[in-house]
Amino acid sequence: MFRGFIPLVVAVSLIAAACGSDSSGDSSPPATLATTSSSSPTTSLTPEETTTTTETVDDGFPVSIDAPNGEVIIESRPESVVSLSPTSTEVLFALGAGDQVVAVDSMSNFPGNAPVTDLSAFTPSVEAIASYEPDLVFLSFDPGDIVAGLEAIGIPVIFHGTAFTVDDAYSQWEQVGAATGHIAESAALVAETTADIESAFASLSEGSEAFTYYYELDPTFYSVTSVTFIGQLLAPSGMTNIADGSDPEGFGYPQLTAEYIIDSDPSLVFLADTKCCGASAETVADRPGWDTLTAVMGGSVVELDDDIASRWGPRIADLVEDVVVSILELELVNA
Amino acid sequence: MNAGRPSATRLHWWWVGGAAFALFAAVVAGVMVGPISIAPIDVIGSMASRLPFIDVDTGLTERSEAILWEIRMPRVVLAVLVGSMLSAAGASYQGVFRNPLADPYLLGAGAGAGLGATIAIAYGSSTVGWIIDPLPLAAFVGALGGVALAYVLGYTVRSGRTSVTLILAGVAVAAFLTALQTFLQQRESDTLREVYGWILGSLNTAGWDEVLLVTPYVLVCLVAVLVGRRLLDVLSVGDTEAGTLGIRPGRIRLIFVIFATLGTAAVVAVSGLIGFVGIIVPHTVRLATSASYRVVVPLSILLGGAFLVVADIIARVAVTPAEIPIGVVTAIIGAPFFAVVLRTSKGVVS
Numbered sequence: 001m002f003r004g005f006i007p008l009v010v011a012v013s014l015i016a017a018a019c020g021s022d023s024s025g026d027s028s029p030p031a032t033l034a035t036t037s038s039s040s041p042t043t044s045l046t047p048e049e050t051t052t053t054t055e056t057v058d059d060g061f062p063v064s065i066d067a068p069n070g071e072v073i074i075e076s077r078p079e080s081v082v083s084l085s086p087t088s089t090e091v092l093f094a095l096g097a098g099d100q101v102v103a104v105d106s107m108s109n110f111p112g113n114a115p116v117t118d119l120s121a122f123t124p125s126v127e128a129i130a131s132y133e134p135d136l137v138f139l140s141f142d143p144g145d146i147v148a149g150l151e152a153i154g155i156p157v158i159f160h161g162t163a164f165t166v167d168d169a170y171s172q173w174e175q176v177g178a179a180t181g182h183i184a185e186s187a188a189l190v191a192e193t194t195a196d197i198e199s200a201f202a203s204l205s206e207g208s209e210a211f212t213y214y215y216e217l218d219p220t221f222y223s224v225t226s227v228t229f230i231g232q233l234l235a236p237s238g239m240t241n242i243a244d245g246s247d248p249e250g251f252g253y254p255q256l257t258a259e260y261i262i263d264s265d266p267s268l269v270f271l272a273d274t275k276c277c278g279a280s281a282e283t284v285a286d287r288p289g290w291d292t293l294t295a296v297m298g299g300s301v302v303e304l305d306d307d308i309a310s311r312w313g314p315r316i317a318d319l320v321e322d323v324v325v326s327i328l329e330l331e332l333v334n335a
Numbered sequence: 336m337n338a339g340r341p342s343a344t345r346l347h348w349w350w351v352g353g354a355a356f357a358l359f360a361a362v363v364a365g366v367m368v369g370p371i372s373i374a375p376i377d378v379i380g381s382m383a384s385r386l387p388f389i390d391v392d393t394g395l396t397e398r399s400e401a402i403l404w405e406i407r408m409p410r411v412v413l414a415v416l417v418g419s420m421l422s423a424a425g426a427s428y429q430g431v432f433r434n435p436l437a438d439p440y441l442l443g444a445g446a447g448a449g450l451g452a453t454i455a456i457a458y459g460s461s462t463v464g465w466i467i468d469p470l471p472l473a474a475f476v477g478a479l480g481g482v483a484l485a486y487v488l489g490y491t492v493r494s495g496r497t498s499v500t501l502i503l504a505g506v507a508v509a510a511f512l513t514a515l516q517t518f519l520q521q522r523e524s525d526t527l528r529e530v531y532g533w534i535l536g537s538l539n540t541a542g543w544d545e546v547l548l549v550t551p552y553v554l555v556c557l558v559a560v561l562v563g564r565r566l567l568d569v570l571s572v573g574d575t576e577a578g579t580l581g582i583r584p585g586r587i588r589l590i591f592v593i594f595a596t597l598g599t600a601a602v603v604a605v606s607g608l609i610g611f612v613g614i615i616v617p618h619t620v621r622l623a624t625s626a627s628y629r630v631v632v633p634l635s636i637l638l639g640g641a642f643l644v645v646a647d648i649i650a651r652v653a654v655t656p657a658e659i660p661i662g663v664v665t666a667i668i669g670a671p672f673f674a675v676v677l678r679t680s681k682g683v684v685s
Contacts, residue, residue, distance in 0.1 A: 107525060122524035220532050220540055221658070246657040255532075257539055258406045260656035262398055263371040276525060278459075288542030289405030292398045 065179050069147050069159035077181040078136035078156075082129055084121045085140030088160060089114050090313030091173050092138075094189055095182040103132045110307060110315070126150055136179060162312070163229050169312035170194075189314055196317040200324040201236040207334075208327050209238035211267035214256075214295075218273045219283075221256040228252040229312055230272075234323060242266050258289065265294050268326060269301040272309035279303075298333060302326040346630050354637035358415070361641040361648075365411035366403070368648050370656040373399055405542065413541045414647045415640035416553045417602040418612055422639025423560050424595035425613025426620075426631050430567030431588040432498045438613040439599040442505035442592065445610075446512035447481020448474040448603045453516045453530050457523035470533075471548065471604035477512075478600035482592065484508045497574065498588065535660035536607035538647055545605040556598030560632055563591065567628035609643070611665045615673040616642055622676050642669075 065072045080102045083089040089108035092101050104114045105121040119128055121141055126149035129137060137150055137157040150157040158179060163169040170190045177186020213234070215224050223243040224230045227250060231241055242264040247254040273279040281301040290296055304322060308315045367375050373395065380393035381403055395403070421439050428437035440446070451473035459469045482505075489504035520530050566587050569577050574584040603609075616639040620631050646664040653659055 120521070120524065122527070123521050218529055218532070220529075220537060222528070222532075246655070248654070254654075254657035255539070255659075257370050257651055257656055257658045259402050259651070260370045262402050262406065265398060277529065287540075288409065288544075289401035292401040 060178075060183065061181065063178055065158060065175050067158045067175060068161060069157065072156050072158055072179070074136060074156050074179055078134075078179070080132065080134045081136045081138070081180065082119070082132050082134040083108060083114075083138040084119060084124050084129070085138050085160060086110070086121065086307070087140060087163075087169075087172075087311040087313045088138035088176060090311060090315065091176045091186075091189075092180065094314040095173075095177050095180065095185040097176070097180040097182050100180055102134065110313075126153070130155065138176070165229065165232055166197075166312075166316070169229070169316070172312070173314070193314055193317045197233075197236075197320045200317070200320050204237060204324060204327060205331065206238070207331055211237075211239045211327065211330065212242050212264065213239050213268040213270060214242050214261055214264065214266040215270045216273055216279065217253065219277050219279055221258060221261060222253055223256050225250075225252050225254065230309065233316060233320060237323065237327060239268070239327070258287070262289050262293060267295060267300060267330060269293070269295045270304055270323065270326075271301065272304045272306050274303045275306040298330070300326060300330050345625075346633060350624055350630065350634055351637070354634045354641070358637045358641040358644075361644040362411055362415065365414065365644040365648055366407055369402070369407055369651055371399070371402055373403060378403060409543045409546050410538050410541045410647065411644055412546050413538055413549070413605065414644040416546065416549055417538070417606045417609065418616075418643025418646075419557060419636045419640040420549075420553045420598040420602045421609065421612040422616035422635040422642070423557055423632060424599045426617035426628065426635045427560050427567065427591045427595040428613070429617060430564075430628050431570055431591045432502055433571060433573070434498070434502065435618065436614070437502075438610075439595065440509075440608065440610070440613075441502065442485040442596070443481030443508040443512060444478040444596055444599050444603065445481075445608050446509040446516065447477035447479070447484075448600065449477070449530075449534055449608060450512045450516040450519070451475070451477020451480075452533050452607075453519050453523075453526065456526045456529045456533065457519055471545075475600045475604040478603050479596060481508055481512055482596045482600075486589070486592065501588075532660065533607045534662075536609035536662035536665075537658070537660055538606055538650075539658050541605065549601045549605055552601035553598055556594045556601075557636055559594040560591070560598075561636070563587075564628045564632040567591070567632070571628070607662070609662045609665055611662075611669045612639060612643060612646075615669045619673065619676050 061077055062073055062075045065074065077100075079100050081092065081097065081100050082103045083092060083101060084105040086105070086108045089101070089104045090110055092098060093111045093114060098111075098113065102115060103117045103119060105119045105124075106116060107121050108114050108116060117132075119125075121139075123143065124139070124141075124146045126146055129146075129150065130153060134155055137155055139146060139157060139159045140161055142159060147157050147159050158175065160172045160175070163172060170193075173190055174183075174186045177183050177189075215230060215234075217223060223246075224241075225243045225247045226232065226235060226241050227247075231252070234241075242261065243254055243256060246256060246260070269284060271279045271281075271284065280303055281296075281299070284301050285291055285296050295301055302322065304319060305315075308319045367373075367378055377393045377395050377399075380391040381395055381400060383389050384391040384393065424439035425437070428439060428441050429435055432441070452470055454477075455470040455473035459473070485501065485505040485508040488508060489501035492500045492504070516530075520527060566582065569580055569582055570584055570587060572580075577584045577587075617631055617635045620634040620638060624630050624634060643661070643665070646661055646668065649668065650659050650661045650664045653664075
C-alpha cells in the first residue's frame with residue numbers, strides 16, 4: 001500500500017534536503033537523502049516538482065501530498081490540525097508543528113503538552129472531528145468511512161496506517177513535514193533518527209549476533225516476528241528472534257506458548273507490556289517455570305515503554321538505545 | 336424440548352470405566368504432547384522420581400523439568416477441572432431449565448465475567464503489586480453478579496414465574512452486560528486485544544496457583560451436582576408433576592443454579608470464556624448412553640475433562656510453537672463432532 005507514495009516522498013525529501021542546505025548549510029540532510037532513497041528503486045525528482053517548490057515561498061504551499069489515501073492538496077499552511085494518531089501527534093510536535101495542532105485523540109499521551117481530547121482513535125466520528133474545524137486531519141486507523149466522510153465535507157485528511165518498515169515511518173514523517181510546512185525539520189528529524197539508530201547499533205560487537213530475544217507484547221505471550229516493524233527495527237543488532245518460524249502465515253504477531261519460550265531460552269526478554277499489563281522483571285521471574293531462564297537469572301529482562309514500542313514516531317531511537325544498552329550489558333556479563 | 340423421559344437410568348460400570356479411561360488417556364497424552372518434545376520415557380521417569388524412595392536419573396535438563404512440571408502439568412490439570420466443571424454445569428442447567436440449549440453461560444455468567452474481566456484489564460494496570468490478581472477476581476464477581484441479577488429479575492416478574500421467565504431474564508441481563516462490556520472496550524480501545532484474547536479463552540498462562548485457586552470450588556460444586564443429580568430427573572417431568580412428588584422445583588432450581596454458577600465463575604475466572612463444552616459434552620453423553628441425569632452428570636464430568644484436555648493439546652500443537660485460543664478449538668472440533676453424533680444417534684434427545 002505504500003509503494004505508490006514512496007517515490008514522491010523521496011522527491012519531497014530531495015527537495016527538503018536541497019532547501020535545508022540552502023537555508024542553514026546543515027550537512028546532515030543530504031545524508032538522509034542517501035538513506036531514504038537507497039531503499040526505493042525509483043527516483044521521481046521531476047523538473048516540474050522542482051519548479052513548483054522553488055517558485056513558491058512559505059514552505060511551498062499549496063502542496064500536494066501523495067498520501068496512502070490518495071492525493072491530498074493543502075492550499076495553505078494548516079493552523080488547525082487534528083491528529084487521531086498517537087504517532088502523528090509525536091511527529092507533529094517533534095517537527096515543531098505543535099502550535100498548529102488544535103486537538104489530538106485520547107491516546108496521544110506524548111508529548112505532555114499535546115491538546116488531548118475525547119476524540120477516539122479507534123472509533124472516530126466525522127462530526128466530532130469536524131467540530132474542531134480542522135484544516136488538516138491525520139488518521140492511523142479507519143474503521144469505516146472516516147476518510148471518505150472527512151473528504152466529503154472538504155477537510156483534507158492524511159491516512160498514515162501502521163508502518164511496516166522503518167522507511168515507511170520515515171516517509172510518513174516527511175509527509176507530515178511537507179503537509180504542515182516543516183519540510184526541512186522533517187528531513188532533519190529523519191536524518192537525526194537514522195544517525196542515532198545507526199550509531200547505537202554501531203556500538204555493538206559481532207558477539208551480539210549469538211544472542212536470541214523474545215519480544216513480549218502481552219502477558220499471554222503474543223510476540224512479533226522479524227517481518228514486523230519492531231522486528232525490522234531491531235534487525236541490525238543481528239540477534240535472532242525466537243518468534244520467527246512460529247508464524248507460517250507471515251501475520252507477524254504469533255501467540256507463543258510458555259513451553260516454547262522456556263525451551264528457546266532467549267538471551268534477552270523485552271517487555272512491551274509494562275504499561276498495559278504491569279509486566280516487569282519481577283512478574284516475569286514469578287511466572288511458573290520462568291525462573292529457569294538464563295535471561296531471568298542474568299537480569300536480562302528489559303522493561304520497555306509500551307507506548308514507544310507500539311508507535312512509529314521519533315522515539316523509536318530511544319527504544320533502540322534501550323535495547324542496545326541491554327545487549328551491551330549482557331555482553332559485559334558474558335565477557 | 337425436554338431431555339427425554341428417563342429411560343435406562345442405570346449407570347453401568349463399563350460406561351464409567353470407559354469414560355474414566357478416556358480421561359486417563361487424555362491426561363497422559365496431555366502430559367506427553369507439547370510444542371517441546373520430551374520423550375515419554377523421560378516423562379515417566381521424571382514423575383517416578385517425584386515419588387518417595389525412587390530416584391530416577393532422567394537426564395532432563397532443569398528447563399525441561401520446569402516445562403513439564405510448571406507449565407504442562409498444571410495446564411493439563413486445569414483443563415480437566417475446567418472441562419469437568421463446564422460440562423457438569425451445562426448438564427445441570429439443561430436439567431433445571433429443561434432446555435437442551437442451556438449452557439453454563441445461560442444466565443449471564445459469561446457476559447458478567449466478560450464485563451468484570453474488561454474492567455480489570457482496562458483499569459487494572461494501576462493494581463500492579465496487589466496481592467490478588469484483579470482479573471480472575473473481577474471475572475468471578477462478574478459471573479456471580481450477572482446470574483444474581485438475572486435471578487432477581489426473573490423472580491420479581493409478577494406473573495408466571497417459570498424457568499422460561501428466568502431464561503428470558505438471563506438473556507436480557509446478558510445482552511445488557513455485553514453491551515456495557517463492548518462500550519467499555521471501545522472506550523479503552525488499547526485493551527482490545529487483551530479483552531478479545533480473554534474472551535476466547537486460554538489456559539496458556541496457567542500455573543499451579545490457578546489450579547489451587549479453582550480446585551476447592553470445582554470439587555464442592557461437582558460433588559453437590561453429583562449428589563443431587565437424581566433431582567434433575569425429577570425436575571424433567573415438569574414443575575407441577577415434580578411438585579406432586581413432594582419437591583419444590585423453585586428451590587431445587589435455585590440450588591443447582593448456585594452450584595453450577597459458582598463452579599462456572601471459578602473456572603471462567605482462570606480460563607476465560609471457553610464455549611461449547613457445556614453443551615456438546617452432556618449431549619454427546621446423552622445420545623450415546625441415556626438421558627437420565629444419574630448417567631449424564633457423572634459421565635459428563637469425566638468426559639468433559641477429557642474433551643478439554645484434548646482441545647488444549649490441539650490448541651498447543653496445531654500451529655506449533657504458536658498457540659490458538661482454546662475456545663476456537665472447542666468449537667472447531669466440537670461442532671462437527673457433535674453433528675456426527677447427532678446424525679448417528681438414535682435420537683434420545685427429542
